[in-house]
Amino acid sequence: MDSNNLPTRAQYRSKKHPKHFYSRWWFWLIIIIIILAGGATAGMKITSTGPFKETTTKVEKKDTSKKKVKKQTGVTFYQYNGIYLNETSGTPIETVHNILGKPSSTSITENQGVKTEQDTWNDVQNGQLGSTLKVSFANGHAINKALNGLKVKRSEKLGLDAYSSVQNGQDVDAIHTNLGKPNSYSESLADGKSVVNYTYSSDVSGDTGANFVVTFTDGSVSGKSQSGME
Numbered sequence: 211m212d213s214n215n216l217p218t219r220a221q222y223r224s225k226k227h228p229k230h231f232y233s234r235w236w237f238w239l240i241i242i243i244i245i246l247a248g249g250a251t252a253g254m255k256i257t258s259t260g261p262f263k264e265t266t267t268k269v270e271k272k273d274t275s276k277k278k279v280k281k282q283t284g285v286t287f288y289q290y291n292g293i294y295l296n297e298t299s300g301t302p303i304e305t306v307h308n309i310l311g312k313p314s315s316t317s318i319t320e321n322q323g324v325k326t327e328q329d330t331w332n333d334v335q336n337g338q339l340g341s342t343l344k345v346s347f348a349n350g351h352a353i354n355k356a357l358n359g360l361k362v363k364r365s366e367k368l369g370l371d372a373y374s375s376v377q378n379g380q381d382v383d384a385i386h387t388n389l390g391k392p393n394s395y396s397e398s399l400a401d402g403k404s405v406v407n408y409t410y411s412s413d414v415s416g417d418t419g420a421n422f423v424v425t426f427t428d429g430s431v432s433g434k435s436q437s438g439m440e
Contacts, residue, residue, distance in 0.1 A: 284335035285310055285343045287395075290357045293345060295399055300351035303327065310343070324348055336361050338393075354398035362391050362412055369415040373422050373436055380431045385424055392424075403428050416440040 289309060294301045306329070307313070313329035320326070327347045334341040334357070341359030345352055368389060375388050385408065392408035399405070404427070411421040420438035424431060 282335050284333040284337065285331050285357070286335045287357065287360070290343060290355060290395065293352050293355050295352050295354060295397060295404070297348055297351060297353055297399070300347075300353055303329075303347045303350050303352070306345060306347075306352065326353075334359065354396070356394070356396035358394040358396075358409075360391075360393050362393055364390055364413040367413045367415045368410055368422075370439055373434070373439060376424055376431060376434050378431050378433070381429060382426060385431065389424075414439060 292301075292309075293306060310331055314332040315330045316327060318325065318327045325348070329345050329347070331343040332341075334343055338359040338361055341357075343355070343357050345355045347353065372389055376385065389410060393411045394407075394409035396407045396409075397404060406426040408424040408426070409421060410424075411419075414420045414422065417438035417440070420436075420440070422436035422439060423434060425433040425435075
């Protein structure tokens with residue numbers, strides 16, 4: 211290259227040259243605007259319909275602690291039913307006390323050398339006010355028992371038609387099917403036979419206190435009686 215063709219320093223300075231784009235003020239203004247716009251959209255969520263502010267959903271923790279359930283107490287029908295009656299081999303009094311706890315009251319009599327004790331428990335599960343379990347023992351063995359005052363829900367009242375449907379010879383299942391469960395049970399021994407009474411006293415049509423009793427001998431209906439029914 212011919213050095214004679216190169217401009218001198220003075221000529222180069224006097225000649226105007228175009229400025230590069232990054233040296234223009236508007237270029238840096240655009241850069242600042244882009245940076246500010248980027249900060250404004252930070253934390254925004256882009257969807258198919260446009261940008262939306264990203265939100266956080268507060269999830270409430272479920273209470274996983276177990277709620278305290280009131281424990282039912284008192285003598286149950288299952289416990290009543292488990293007491294075996296027999297003058298010589300019935301459930302021993304010690305066993306009954308171990309299962310049911312100390313009775314609410316006790317009465318003792320003695321006749322011709324036979325000691326009889328009747329124990330009463332006032333705390334009956336699913337029992338009405340005044341419900342009780344009574345067990346009598348002779349020489350330390352259970353000989354009769356009675357569970358009184360249980361609550362029973364019925365779909366309809368028991369009237370004379372229901373009472374009339376009870377016939378001798380029917381078994382326990384037939385009575386349960388036709389009449390439902392009784393409010394009271396009692397069982398004793400007579401001449402070596404089991405005698406059971408079912409007493410129906412709730413939702414019985416008739417006067418206040420109306421009730422009827424169904425008697426079973428060795429598992430079959432052997433009699434019935436009613437009071438105040440209409």
